[in-house]
Amino acid sequence: MDTNTNETVSRNFIEREIDKDLDEGRASEVVTRFPPEPNGYLHIGHAKSILLNYGLAQEFGGTFHVRFDDTNPSKEDVEYVESIKRDIAWLGADWQDHLYYASNYFDKMYECAVGLIKKGKAYVCDLTADEIREYRGTLDKPGKNSPYRDRSVEENLKLFEEMKDGVYEDGAKVLRAKIDMASPNINMRDPVLYRISRMTHHNTGDKWCIYPMYDFAHPIEDAIEGITHSICTLEFEDHRPVYDWVVSETGWEKPPRQIEFAKLYLKNVVTGKRYIKKLVEDGIVDGWDDPRLVTIAALRRRGFTPGAIRRFIELSGVSKANSESDYAMLEYCVREDLKLSRPRVYAILDPVKLVIDNYPDDQTEWFDVVNNVENESLGSRKVPFTKELYIERSDFMEEPPKKYFRLYPGNEVRLMNAYFVTCTDYEKDPAGNVTVIHCTYDPQTRSDLNFTGRKVKGTIQWVSAAHCGKVTARLYENVVVEDENGSIRDEEGNLNLNPSSLVTMDECRVEESLLEAKPYDSFQFVRNGYFAVDPKDSKEGQPVFNRVVGLKSSFKLT
Numbered sequence: 001m002d003t004n005t006n007e008t009v010s011r012n013f014i015e016r017e018i019d020k021d022l023d024e025g026r027a028s029e030v031v032t033r034f035p036p037e038p039n040g041y042l043h044i045g046h047a048k049s050i051l052l053n054y055g056l057a058q059e060f061g062g063t064f065h066v067r068f069d070d071t072n073p074s075k076e077d078v079e080y081v082e083s084i085k086r087d088i089a090w091l092g093a094d095w096q097d098h099l100y101y102a103s104n105y106f107d108k109m110y111e112c113a114v115g116l117i118k119k120g121k122a123y124v125c126d127l128t129a130d131e132i133r134e135y136r137g138t139l140d141k142p143g144k145n146s147p148y149r150d151r152s153v154e155e156n157l158k159l160f161e162e163m164k165d166g167v168y169e170d171g172a173k174v175l176r177a178k179i180d181m182a183s184p185n186i187n188m189r190d191p192v193l194y195r196i197s198r199m200t201h202h203n204t205g206d207k208w209c210i211y212p213m214y215d216f217a218h219p220i221e222d223a224i225e226g227i228t229h230s231i232c233t234l235e236f237e238d239h240r241p242v243y244d245w246v247v248s249e250t251g252w253e254k255p256p257r258q259i260e261f262a263k264l265y266l267k268n269v270v271t272g273k274r275y276i277k278k279l280v281e282d283g284i285v286d287g288w289d290d291p292r293l294v295t296i297a298a299l300r301r302r303g304f305t306p307g308a309i310r311r312f313i314e315l316s317g318v319s320k321a322n323s324e325s326d327y328a329m330l331e332y333c334v335r336e337d338l339k340l341s342r343p344r345v346y347a348i349l350d351p352v353k354l355v356i357d358n359y360p361d362d363q364t365e366w367f368d369v370v371n372n373v374e375n376e377s378l379g380s381r382k383v384p385f386t387k388e389l390y391i392e393r394s395d396f397m398e399e400p401p402k403k404y405f406r407l408y409p410g411n412e413v414r415l416m417n418a419y420f421v422t423c424t425d426y427e428k429d430p431a432g433n434v435t436v437i438h439c440t441y442d443p444q445t446r447s448d449l450n451f452t453g454r455k456v457k458g459t460i461q462w463v464s465a466a467h468c469g470k471v472t473a474r475l476y477e478n479v480v481v482e483d484e485n486g487s488i489r490d491e492e493g494n495l496n497l498n499p500s501s502l503v504t505m506d507e508c509r510v511e512e513s514l515l516e517a518k519p520y521d522s523f524q525f526v527r528n529g530y531f532a533v534d535p536k537d538s539k540e541g542q543p544v545f546n547r548v549v550g551l552k553s554s555f556k557l558t
Contacts, residue, residue, distance in 0.1 A: 012318040014052075014259055018060060018229060021257065027228045030062030034088065035102075035218065038068050038202075039075035040273035041288035041295040042087045044309070044330070048264040051313050053231050054093035064093065065225055067100040071217045073201040081202070083288070087296040091306050102221050103203040109212045109220055110164065112250040113175060113193055117156045121249050122193060123149055124159040125176045132174075135181075136189050143181035143189040163196055166209045170196050177216075179245060187242050191215055219243045223252040230258040234322065264316055265324045268488050269294050270480055275495060284497060285479065289536070291546050292479040292501050302476065303522045303532025303548035308334035327478070331549045338522060338530050338548070343371040343378055346416070346461045347510040347525035347545075349473055351390035353465060354407075354437045356421060359387040364466070367447065369417050372524075383511065385418050388465040390509040392527075395460040396437050398426070405458035407437065413458035416526070420445035420456060461526045469515040473531065473545045475503040508545075517543045527551070 011019070021027040032053040036042060042050075057064035066088055070076050088095070116122035125148045127135065137143035151159075163173055175194035183189055193216040198209045212220075219242075222230050230243070237260045247255035270276060276293060279285045288295050291302035299309065312333040316325045365385045371378040391407070400408045407413050412422040421439040429435050445451045480488040481498040488496050514523070519535035521543075531545040538544045 013320060014056065014229075014231060014261060014318060015059070017259055018056065021229075022060070026257070029228060030057060030060035031065065031226050031228045032057045032062065032231055033065035033067050033222065033225065033227050034093070035067045035069045035221070036084050037072065037075075038070055038077065038080035038084060039072070040080055040277060041083050041297050043271045043273075043276070043296065044266060044269075044294045044299065044312075045264045045271050046087075047091060047296060047309050048313050048316065049231070049233070050088055050091055050093050051310060052261070052318060056229070056231065062228075063098060064095055065098040065100060065227065066093075066095040067102060067221060067225065069214070069218065069221070070101055070103045070201070070203060071212050071214060073199040073211070074197065076202055078202050083297055087300075090300055091296070091309065100221075100225060101203050102217055103201060105217075105221055105224055106204060106208055106212070108224060109217055110210075112220055113160065113212070113216075114157065115251070116177065116193075116249060117160060117175075118153060119249065120153060121178050122175055123151050123156050123178055124163070124173050125149070125190075125192075126173055129171065132176075132192070136186060137181070139186065142183075143186075145181050146176070146190065149178065149190070160194075163194070163210050164208075166198070168196055170198055172196060175210075177242075177245070185238060185241055187215070187239050188245070191242055215239055215242045216246055219246040219256070220250060222256040223247050223250070226254070227256040228254075230256045232258060232260055233263045234260045234320070235263075236260055260320070262319050262322045264313070265322065266294065266327050266330070267324045268480065268482055269327055269478065270488070270495065279479065279495070287536075290479075291474070291534075292476050300520075301535060302546050303520070303530065304334050305337050308337040311337065328553060332553050335530065335549050335551070335553060338524065340372065340375045342522050342524050342530065343381075344373070344524040344526055345511050345514060346383065346463050347473075347508060347514070347523075347528060347531070348390045348392050348461070348463055349505050349508050349525070349528055350393040351507060351509045352393045352396060352434055352437060354389045354391045354421075354439060354462065356387050356389070356439050356441045357424065358440045361387055363387070364464075367417050381513070383417070384464045384467040385415075386464045386466045389415070389462040390465055390468065391437070391460055391462050393434070396423070396426070396434065398434070405456075406460055407439075407458070411458070412454075412456050413460055414445075414447075414456050415441075416459050416461045417447050418462070419443065419447070420454075463509050463511055465509075467512050468509045469512050471508050471510050471514065471543055471545060473505045473508045473525075473547065474534070475505065475547050477501045514543065515541050522548060524551075 034050045034053050054064045125146045135144050174192045176190045176192050179188045181189045192213050194210050197211050200206050240258050243258050289297035289301045291298050312330045366382040368380050369383045370380045396407045407423050409423050412420055414420055419441040421441045423439050425438040426434050427436040479501045480495050483496050517533045519533050522532035525531050529550040530548040532548050534544040534546050
């Protein structure tokens with residue numbers, strides 16, 4: 001009970017299970033882990049697992065481990081290892097000195113496998129992968145025993161050692177658990193524990209030519225590290241009997257407990273590593289950190305904040321039932337995180353020149369502009385004002401529709417924090433594009449004179465043409481789009497790519513001070529959204545701005 005609010009704090013089902021384990025003595029501490037396979041970059045779904053496991057350790061005064069489940073070197077790379085460490089640290093999940101690699105336990109795993117053989121609980125099988133699949137049976141039909149299932153302990157020990165020593169070709173033999181080929185759970189029908197695979201490992205080099213399978217390695221890794229609660233996603237629920245069998249048969253006194261929760265799914269967003277990898281390899285995106293993706297690296301590069309992601313995970317909740325979260329909720333979270341903490345600046349994405357014909361040619365005035373009207377602590381700045389300005393092209397129309405309150409011939413608007421101006425004329429190029437807008441200004445309407453005369457309905461932003469910087473801005477949409485059936489994939493499973501997923505604007509004009517912005521610095525561009533400096537393509541004095549999120553949202557927090 002929260003004594004300050006008198007409201008009951010709701011606890012998720014995992015917290016309640018841990019409470020019960022502690023109360024009933026099945027656990028005396030809480031040790032959790034995040035065990036990524038280094039075969040790609042992490043995405044927003046992994047953030048849920050990271051923050052859940054780290055949060056549980058923090059809540060119960062326990063320990064949080066990060067362990068690389070690097071048992072499949074054919075798909076793993078040091079690049080992925082380093083990216084994963086950066087992502088976890090950025091999210092704020094501190095593993096302290098508890099960083100581990102499954103490959104460091106290969107000797108112990110081999111020892112455990114030998115122990116199973118000696119107990120008559122494992123055997124070397126010569127069936128091919130296709131034959132093993134055929135012998136396994138189906139959900140409605142029990143499997144049948146391998147013809148090699150009854151080899152003697154001595155023969156199995158000899159064959160397994162020869163597998164380790166490289167006597168046999170890749171795929172020639174496997175080591176299998178001896179459990180129950182008639183089990184209603186297909187995963188218990190003598191699962192493969194080891195396979196022969198000659199691959200150089202990023203951590204162990206060429207020491208091993210046999211590698212353990214995930215269902216065998218993972219429970220042993222947890223047991224070695226003293227993990228008390230192995231928190232994983234729902235697809236491992238049917239594998240839990242194998243997990244429990246392994247830790248039991250290999251003799252661990254305090255076996256970890258596996259608890260499953262529902263994955264985080266985002267509607268119509270690409271999260272699968274296979275799909276992301278293909279987008280990267282096909283050059284559709286410029287890497288795993290392309291801001292159109294929802295890898296953690298991509299979100300960081302785009303300008304999302306750890307606080308926004310933590311809030312999104314919190315709002316998504318923890319449950320046993322699969323569900324989808326709306327991408328708009330993620331955008332809501334970053335918008336809420338940025339709106340009070342970032343300065344609001346003038347930035348013209350699609351500029352057109354505005355000339356104030358009756359303003360002195362050589363005059364420069366400096367206006368005090370509040371950096372964030374909702375957060376006074378961010379202070380104010382001086383903004384220069386001159387005869388020639390840039391405004392947004394969309395802030396002017398030759399023949400406006402009704403209820404258009406911005407600039408058009410004969411109309412008066414306020415230049416934000418400056419003067420009232422009235423459009424008197426405009427110029428066009430041979431193609432019919434407006435190139436210059438002419439106005440006059442009323443010096444009595446200066447914003448800091450507390451002008452109380454006539455009112456105008458339109459206010460537009462601007463930058464001084466003589467005191468601005470030219471930058472590139474990138475506007476992003478989802479890299480895929482729904483078809484008429486609401487799917488992001490066609491009948492063949494290919495992604496429906498969005499041709500408008502990236503719009504690059506190279507002629508943007510911004511306040512001069514923004515030229516000094518550093519990678520990851522972020523701002524609210526007045527009326528255009530939140531933008532952050534791209535860390536990959538920006539150069540000193542030449543920032544490239546990624547739009548993090550727009551200002552408006554259809555998402556409502558209920």
